[in-house]
Every structure is written in structure tokens, then in C-alpha cells.
Amino acid sequence: MVSCPHRIADVSRSAPVVPAAALLTVALALTLTSCTGGGGGGGAGAAPGSAGLRDPYFPRLGNGGYDAGHYALTLAYDPEADAPLRGTAVITARATRHLASFNLDLKGLDVESVAVDGVTARWKRAGQELTVTPADAGLDEGKTFRTTVRYSGAPQTLTDPDGSREGWLPTADGALALGEPAGSMTWFPGNHHPSDKAAYDLTVTVPEGLHAVSNGELRRESTEDGRTTFSWRTAEPMASYVATLAIGTYEIRRSTAGGGEGEGSGRLPVYVAVDPSQAEDSRAVLGRIPEVVAWAERYFGPYPFSSTGAIVDRPEDSAYALETQNRPVFPGAPDLSLLVHELAHQWYGDSVTPKSWRDMWLNEGFATYAEWLWEGDHGGDSAQETFDALYEGDYFPDAASNEAVWDFPPARPPSAARISDSPVYERGAMVLHQVREAVGDDAFFELIRGWAAVHRHGNADTADFTAYAEKFAEEAAPGADLTPVWDDWLYGDGKPPLA
Template sequence: MSRSVVLGPVAVLLVCVLVGCDGGVEGVAGSSGVRDPYFPKAGNGGYDVTHYGLTLDYEPRTRRLVGKAEIRARAEKDLSAFNLDLKGMDVRSVEVGGEPARFNRSGDHELTVRPREDLGGGDSFVAVVRYEGVPEVVTDPDGSEEGWLPTEDGALGLGEPTGSMAWFPGNHHPGDKASYDIVVDVPEGLEVVSVGELREKTVDGGRAVFDWRVSEPVASYVVTVAVGEFEVRRSVAGRLPVYVAVDPEEAEAGAEVLDRIPEVMEWAQDNFGPYPFSSTGAIVEREDDAGYALETQNRPVFPGAPGVELLVHELVHQWYGNSVTPKSWRDMWLNEGFATYAEWLWDEDHGGDSVQDVFDALYEGDYFEEEAESDGVWAFPPARPPDAARISDSPVYERGAMVLHKVRRTVGDEVFFDILRGWAAGRRHGNADTDDFTAFVEKAAPDEDFSGIWDDWLYGEGRPRSP
């Protein structure tokens, strides 16, 4: 049995919105957030960014930033609207495909863009956002600060995990990596240091313009811009350009360690395979300019002159974290466990404690001076931080590294270092999660049983019953 139905005007309008009055399928709005387990509103669905062109004009005296972001992307489905992450700042205009687009702001950081014409799935498009204001400092769930941090002589942009949205609009989740052009205009006398390579510096009319480019994919949380007074040193590590920028107050203290970058890079390539990027280096700010070091791509940021172990940690992140990037913030141990293990390997190879000695001291509670720190290693499984405030806690670092050592003891050194190099090579410039890594290890050593390591050390609660 069938019935004829007469639709009222409201119902007709609804049908037109959903399926199109011409019988075609209309685009839908891309999602706000990619449902990351710890930062569900970070990132956006429906499109993939391939390139950011950022043009920034910064005045340190007033802390005012004027920006233009040219975002090249590909629609992953038919889109009538899409979202960008931008916290604070005043948006002056948005264009898509050279045509003015409607936009509105909602929530803490959502910029919703409605192009004049729907975007078809698979179509490439260019969105241009013009914006200005005083960028915000973002406080993480763990209490640390990121975003656009004002310094005594300029500013420092730090992004982990969500701070980059404070100074440019984008798809701010590690699952969407892109190349970058970053052009920054500042008062003459200041330097600007960023990711990639410096293409050009021009000075005119009391202003200096720095043009940086990184061609390899970058997750937005490891993009940086550092504005200030720096002593710049250029050298090479083999054939790899080394660009180091040091605040003059830290130049003397940092010289000895920073001169070891070529040595560290040679050691790291021996252990982890070819370096995945086209330059390296470091940015050393004053101690009070940031509360932590960060593995910003190509040249990590340090608050004050680093020790050699910290230098090793942040440079090895270029392989594990920057090139092989986590699919979600739940997988942070794939960054920090690997970089922490690299510190232990460096010490083992340079006359310090063996990795086994460090592992035993952690297991017995003798590694840290404070009992609370020793107990903290077992607070939760490294692959399951309880919330966003804990993704940088000790289990992610030390216990994550202990997981790797358990793998090493199971398979032996030859296979283990093949795993480290193969993981970095096979996932180069991509994203991966914990399941990807455990599957990779099992494939590399198919005759071994890793279930106890995964169950007790990677996912298990508390201290395993035996080391």
C-alpha cells in the first residue's frame, strides 16, 4: 500500500536543504573537532590542509599581530561549510577561491567559513583569512603556558598541544600535517627564527622581513616563530645545514653544548636512520621566556642553555614525533618514550649508566630522589593517560621508554635497532598510533611473544610484578 503525501512549505524547504531542489546532493558542514580522546574540539573534519602561507606583521611594543593566512586544502567530501581553529584575534575577512565568504565565530576557538559555492569532494581550494589582535597565552590542562608568549625582546610561538591556534587559523590537530611559508615583518634590529630554511631577509624603512619555508610536512603544534635579539650561528653537520639562534644572555653558557649538534646528529643517524628533514639547529631563549623545551621542527626551543641529554632528547624527536607523528594525543608515549630512551642510549654510549642500569633503578624506585616521583612512574599505563592533564607525566616518558627496553631485551640489539630505524623510515612524514607500533614490532619478530609486554607494561595498571 502506498500513500500520496502533500508537503507543506516548511517541509519543502527542509528537503531542499538536505537533498537539493534540483535532485542533487548538497554539501554538508565539516565537523568542528576530530574527536581526539583528550582534545575533542581540536582540529576539524571534512578537509585536509596541504600548505599554509602565513604573512605576519608583529609589533613587540604593543604586542599586536596582523596576519594573513593562505590555506591550501582539499575537500574530503562535499562541503557547504568548514571550520578553522582560531583562538581570540579579530577576523577581518575570509575568502574562498578568491570570492568573499561568510563566516562566524562560536565557542572558544571555532571559525566557521561558508563559501559562496559549495566545495565538491576531492576539490582543492584556497581559503584566505585576514585577522589581527593581541594573541592570547593559552594555559594547558597541566598548567603550562603556550600560544604566543611575549618575551622581553619579542615573542615566542609554542604550540603543544593546541597553542598554535592562538596566532594563526588552521586545522590544529597532529593528524593534519602540511608544508609552510612563514613571512614575518618586525622592527629592524630583531631576528625572526622559524621552521625550515630562511629563504630571504630584507631590511627597508626601519623594518626587517624574514621569509622562512619548510617543504616537509609539519604538524602545527611543532611550528614556531621566535622574535627577538639572537646571535645566529650557521654551520654544517656533514652536509646538513645547522642554524642556531641564541639569546645573547645565553650565548656563553650554551656554546659548548650547542657546538655538539653535529656530533649528536651523527650519533642519532647511526642509531635511528637518515635524518628526515633538510636542516637542523636550535633556538635558545632566556630561562624565563618559556617553562619547558619543545621539539619544534628543524630547531627545538630551549629555555636557557640545554644540557647534552636534553639536546639529544629534543633532536631525536625530529624522528619520533615530528616525522612519525601521533594520530592522536593518546599516543604521546610514541614521542616521549622514544626520546627518553634516546637519552639513555646516549649515556650508555658515552660512558654513563647503561640502559639496563636506568631501567633497574626505575623499577626499584632508586632513580628519582623523591618517593612521589618514583611512585609516579606507575601512576597509569603509558598508552592510556587518564586525561589531557597527564599526557606529559612520567609514565609517558620513563615507563614508555621502559616498554622499549623490554622489547630490546626480548629481540636482542640487532633486531631492536632494526625496529627503531624501520619504524622511522616506514612512517616517515606520516602519522601512527600505538596499535600500528605494536603490529610493526610483532611483524619484525614474528617468533616472539610480546603479549606480556603489551599487557603488563604498555596497558597494565601499576608496577608489573617482575622486571
């Protein structure tokens, strides 16, 4: 029984493509570029939308003044071309104030044109910010508008504060796009903060013989003149950091599972794409996806999306697994515990998404606790035994890792470089176990199912969780005191005393 942080593998490399039609993202940079286009902008009372959402760890990610509802992305990828990626992003959004201008996150790539509601707009670049000034009097508060960005170039690979690689990752036969926390802005423009979720349509053209695998459901696949086009649709809201695109040679496996929000028969489509080098090693574990989903539904409630599955690339392609929506990405064949972890994220992280990167423990603590529950139900250590091993310093094989669990409270990582450290995972799971101890088993499992239901397809932060748990405990477990859990385990420094 090993706890599996979400960062664990490598990626794949991309192939040729065509035009693009809609997306949103975020990043970090500082170059000043120029603008083009026509039209004026402004109007009485109009003001620019903010260029960042002041996230505690990534303040320049995201943009204010509008709410994105849908990304239509049309992409063509050709690794032999001078500009290997060409795209058109059509972003449908609603203005939340009277906007004279607004920003999109886009790192690298060359912008060719920008239009708002079909009218050419002025634009300028500064680092990761693409500032758009619509023609005429700007955008009235409440107005739904559509922004079309045409762009091209060679997408970049970013290095995170913790040293991991994200963004556009070249692989031996294509590319793999991973977005946590800011990588999506390297391949499409958008509002790249987890607090602004949207639906997606993604159409990707690649050289014949390659696959382009993304989130949601495959609506169409066709080949003409040596190129194959794949059209994917994600109807449920999705944060851009869990959007993915994997281009390469894959073995495709399709099956079904029970439950979920699938169309027609009520069966849940399972779509798995595996690099041929990993096919044999991964066959047995990926064959258990329907079993894991059915098990998780008993604890967490109905599966929140209309399909599930996985993408498995070579171990050298990425250094971590990621809970990309509908089908998590793995660096090589995953073990069963890691599969459980990433599928649990479909409820906690993908459906219930954090309002800011400070709230990562709500993703990782829940997914880690899911591992503990699975182990206990399948002949391994119980959740209590795992908790005890962590508390007593016997969980990891080395003393440094055992001590690192207490480095900081899970709700207060000291920096962006630490949001994927052990306290967010293991101590985050220990917080949940302490809640369970305080309210009792029946109330606890009702609580975590209710949390997933109340915030389904939305966003929530730590304050939302503690308030929900307090209110729930008042009704379901009268007399339970959660204050020590929050004070000592969630926010307290050092190793808390056991009650």
C-alpha cells in the same frame, strides 16, 4: 643522568610586523561572535565539516572534512601597535567530502575577511571555531581549494590542563610562539590537530634589529624603512603544534652537519638562534649538534629534515623545552641530555607524528630512550642500568617521583592534564627496553629504524606500533613473545613483574 621531559623552559617577546599569508591551528573556548561576507553555500548532498576530530583528550581540536596541504603565512608584528599582530593566512587544502562549510581553529584575534578561491565567503566565530561557508554550491569532494583569512589583534597566552603556558608568550625583547597541544591557534588559523600535517611558508616583518626565527630554512632576509622581513620555508610535512616563531634579539650561528636531506652538497644546514644572555653558557653544548645528529642517525636512520638547529631563549620565557620541527626551543642553555632528547624527537614526534594526543608515549618514550642510549655510549649508565634504577625505585632523588612512574600505563593517561607525566616518559622508555629484551639487540635497532622509515613524515598510533613490532618480530626474532610487553608494560596498571 637525568631524564628530561620536554616541558622545561620559558620564552621571548615579540616586535613589529606586517601582513600575513597562510596557516592552520587548534584550541578551546566558548564565545559567540558574528559573521560577514557574501555568497551562498550548500548544494545537494553538501554537509558541514566537523568542528572537532574527537581527540580522546582534546575533542574540539582539529576539523573534519578536508586535508590541509600548505600554509602560507604573512605576518607583521609591532608591539607598539593597538593590534600588534597582523596576518594573512592562505591555506591550501583538499576536501575529503562534499562540503557546505568547514571550520578553522582560531583562538582570539579579529577576523577582517575570509575568501575561498578568491571569492568572498561567509564566516562566523564561536569560541575557537571559525566557520567558513563558501559561495555557490560548496566544495566538491576531492577539490583542492584555497582559503585566505586576514586577521589582526593581540595573540593570547593559553594555560594547558597541566598548568603550563603555551600559545603566544611575551618575552623581554619580543615573543615566542609554542604550540603543544593547542597554542598555534593563537597566532594563525588552521586545522590544529597533529593528524593533519602540511608544508609551510612563513614571512614575518619585525622592527629592524630584531630577528624572526621559525622552522625550516631561511629563504630571504631584507631590511627597508626600519623593518626587517624574514621568509622561512618548511617543505616537509609539519604538525602545527611543532610550528614555532621566535621574535627577539638573537646571536645567530650557522654551520653544517653531515647527512639529512639538505640541498646541493648533501651537507645539513645547522641554524642556531641564542638570546645573548645565554650565548656563552650554551656555546659548547650547541656546538655538539652535528655530533648528536650523526650519532642518532646510526640508531634511528637518516635525519628526516632538510635542516637542524636550536632556539635558546631566557629561562624565564618558558617553563619547558619543546621539539619544534628543525630547531627545538630551549629555556636557557640546555644540558646535553636534553639536547639529545629534543633532537631525537625530530624522528619520533616530528617526522613520525602521533595520530592523537593519546599516543604521546610514542614521542616521549622514544626520546627518553634515546637519552638512555646516549648515556650508555658516552660513559654513563647503560640502558639496562637505567631501567633497573627505575624499576628498583632508585632513579629519582625522592620516593614520590619514583612511585609516580607506576601511576598509570603509558598508553592510557587518565586525562589531558597527565599526558606529559612520568609514565609517558620513563615507563614509555621501559616499554621499548622490554621490546629490546624480547627480540634482541640487532632486531630491536632494526625495528626502531624501520618504524621511523615506514611512517616517515606521516602519522601513527599505538595500535600501528604494536602491529608493526609484532609483524617485525615474527620475521626477525621468531619465537619472541611481545604479548606480556603490551599487556603488562604498555597497557597494564601498576608495577609489572619482571619475567
